[in-house]
Amino acid sequence: MAKASELSRRERQIMDAVFELGEATVNQVVEAIPDPPTPMAVRRMMHILEEKGHLKRRENGREVIYTPRESKEKAGRGAFQKVIETFFGGSLEQALAAHLHSRKDAVTEEERQRLITLIEQAKKEGR
Secondary structure, eight states, X not given: OOOGGGSOHHHHHHHHHXXXXXXXXXXXXXXXXXXXXXXXXXXXXXXXXXXXXXXEEEEETTEEEEEESSOHHHHHHHHHHHHHHHHHTTOHHHHHHHHHHHOSSOOOHHHHHHHHHHHHHHHXXXX
């Protein structure tokens, strides 16, 4: 499978739409992406994404439904790691600080406690 970072802008938009929807038909993707090309062009790009190993398909009558081959969680971790490397020099601390400073709402006590628990767990596991 090609890396997600090697996708074109349009392929990335299609994958984002399919991840967001969980599964999608060509027409649902056309409705979900900005300034979409024709449904035939989207169908072709989804077929290419299938050939690259990013999507899988199943038929439901005359309709083809596409789902991601990789879980949303795994893809999200990969994308997050790429953002940290690209924009924060690999520093989780800088990424978290930027996120906390840019939030419109305050971190709740519940969120703060979950973060502390995650940090303590990672410390115990040597990560």
